[in-house]
Amino acid sequence: MRSYPDARPRLADALVVIVVLALAASVALWQFSARTEAGALTVVVEIDTVEVDRFPISSQETHTYSHNGVTLTLAPYVGGAVTTSSLSSDLTQGVLVAESDCPTHDCVRTGAITRAGQSIVCLPGRIVVTLVGEQPDFDVIAG
Amino acid sequence: MKKCIFALCLAVLTLLTACGEKSASRSVYAMDTVMNLTIYGGDDALLDKCEQALREIEQTLSRRIETSAVAALNRDGSVTDSVVAALLFEALNVSAATSDAFYPALAQLIDAWGFGTDHQRVPTDEELSQLLEAVKASAFSIEGDTVFLEGEADIDLGGIAKGYAGEVLRALLRKAGTESAVLDLGGDVAVLGSKTDGSDWRIAVKDPADGAQHLGVLSLSDAFVTTSGVYERFFEENGVRYHHILDRDTGKSAESGLVSVTFVCDNGVWADALSTACFVMGVEDSLALRTKYIGRGAELFEMIFVTDDGRVLYTEGLADSFAPSEEGIYSYEIVS
Numbered sequence: 249m250r251s252y253p254d255a256r257p258r259l260a261d262a263l264v265v266i267v268v269l270a271l272a273a274s275v276a277l278w279q280f281s282a283r284t285e286a287g288a289l290t291v292v293v294e295i296d297t298v299e300v301d302r303f304p305i306s307s308q309e310t311h312t313y314s315h316n317g318v319t320l321t322l323a324p325y326v327g328g329a330v331t332t333s334s335l336s337s338d339l340t341q342g343v344l345v346a347e348s349d350c351p352t353h354d355c356v357r358t359g360a361i362t363r364a365g366q367s368i369v370c371l372p373g374r375i376v377v378t379l380v381g382e383q384p385d386f387d388v389i390a391g
Numbered sequence: 392m393k394k395c396i397f398a399l400c401l402a403v404l405t406l407l408t409a410c411g412e413k414s415a416s417r418s419v420y421a422m423d424t425v426m427n428l429t430i431y432g433g434d435d436a437l438l439d440k441c442e443q444a445l446r447e448i449e450q451t452l453s454r455r456i457e458t459s460a461v462a463a464l465n466r467d468g469s470v471t472d473s474v475v476a477a478l479l480f481e482a483l484n485v486s487a488a489t490s491d492a493f494y495p496a497l498a499q500l501i502d503a504w505g506f507g508t509d510h511q512r513v514p515t516d517e518e519l520s521q522l523l524e525a526v527k528a529s530a531f532s533i534e535g536d537t538v539f540l541e542g543e544a545d546i547d548l549g550g551i552a553k554g555y556a557g558e559v560l561r562a563l564l565r566k567a568g569t570e571s572a573v574l575d576l577g578g579d580v581a582v583l584g585s586k587t588d589g590s591d592w593r594i595a596v597k598d599p600a601d602g603a604q605h606l607g608v609l610s611l612s613d614a615f616v617t618t619s620g621v622y623e624r625f626f627e628e629n630g631v632r633y634h635h636i637l638d639r640d641t642g643k644s645a646e647s648g649l650v651s652v653t654f655v656c657d658n659g660v661w662a663d664a665l666s667t668a669c670f671v672m673g674v675e676d677s678l679a680l681r682t683k684y685i686g687r688g689a690e691l692f693e694m695i696f697v698t699d700d701g702r703v704l705y706t707e708g709l710a711d712s713f714a715p716s717e718e719g720i721y722s723y724e725i726v727s
Contacts, residue, residue: 296420297419297420342603351509352507352508352509352624354624358602362603366603369424371420371424374420374425385593386593386605386608387586387594388573388593389575389578389596389605390580390595390596390609390618391596391620391651
């Protein structure tokens with residue numbers, strides 16, 4: 249008569265299940281915490297592809313940068329206007345270029361950026377302002 | 392016990408794989424724009440090659456670089472350069488297909504308007520008339536790798552150079568074994584393959600009226616997405632907006648009832664040129680062109696039009712791959 253291996257669970261099997269479950273839980277927790285940390289938007293400023301500044305989107309201050317003979321000023325944006333008043337969390341927060349002495353003013357005309365992944369580019373000054381943080385629902389922006 | 396260890400290793404490997412393939416990214420200032428390259432499974436050495444390729448393309452095709460092949464063509468009336476010859480050949484094909492709505496010899500007209508410079512202005516009708524005469528009296532021909540330019544008009548390949556750059560980078564990456572990359576060439580987007588999890592790339596299309604909004608999101612793999620619109624380079628004088636997409640017939644900003652055209656194609660050069668051409672031609676002629684090329688077997692020849700009366704028209708081939716934004720102010724229609 250043919251014999252079959254013992255199919256009853258052993259202690260080692262249980263250990264494997266526990267270790268795999270623990271690993272899965274750790275990865276899930278790690279990814280969840282990464283997302284939570286990234287939930288708030290951050291303004292990142294690069295000059296000539298090198299990061300020179302980084303501040304939370306809730307910043308009330310204006311920020312001025314100069315490069316390649318161009319000076320531009322970033323200002324906070326809330327609900328359709330430049331503001332220095334206190335921010336409300338249920339309003340859309342963003343950042344825009346309020347002033348620039350570049351020849352074309354493309355950066356000013358870009359208007360406010362309010363979502364992760366969006367950017368303002370000043371080509372003459374080689375200054376790029378990008379919003380990073382919460383995972384956007386797209387990989388890249390065309391246009 | 393060995394089986395247990397094997398199962399454990401398998402589980403760990405599975406979990407690590409689920410974390411995704413490592414990517415390498417770089418920003419590059421080239422071709423009068425800033426480009427963002429992201430390559431999955433790539434490294435800095437591969438990004439170096441991409442950057443070098445972009446620099447070489449710029450050094451060859453920019454008419455503003457005195458040592459470029461295009462500058463030599465404009466100055467000397469002829470040049471021998473395989474890239475310029477091949478690209479101009481494609482440019483002429485698009486010109487022929489679009490009744491010159493895309494035309495690669497408008498350099499003097501572009502300079503007269505000064506878009507994107509500190510001397511933007513509205514040229515006089517007389518000035519435009521003279522420039523248009525020069526454009527229409529000029530001709531170019533290609534013999535092997537040599538291009539001949541007759542007449543006073545100058546070549547400007549800015550309308551297809553980024554599309555060409557996208558093609559070159561995709562070929563370079565494929566050759567290096569890369570299967571997944573997203574290349575943002577200053578708003579013109581080239582995607583290689585699909586994402587590392589096998590899903591399509593999600594490409595948001597910028598709202599021409601508000602840079603903070605999107606018209607919707609395209610889900611695509613292996614494609615080029617390029618946009619021509621009135622919002623890119625323009626200036627206003629006496630309450631009138633003048634944009635940089637010029638009509639070869641008038642020498643002035645094209646007026647076709649459109650605010651922007653986004654072109655989706657599997658060929659970068661054609662996508663780049665056709666977004667401009669379709670903007671000049673308007674919806675009706677663009678759709679006729681699409682019908683013609685679909686009939687000839689083109690697999691991906693799709694468009695998204697934004698009209699000046701607040702409509703977004705997208706071609707039927709995008710019905711499953713374009714998700715309109717729910718936030719916008721537009722009405723959306725599928726057209727064919």
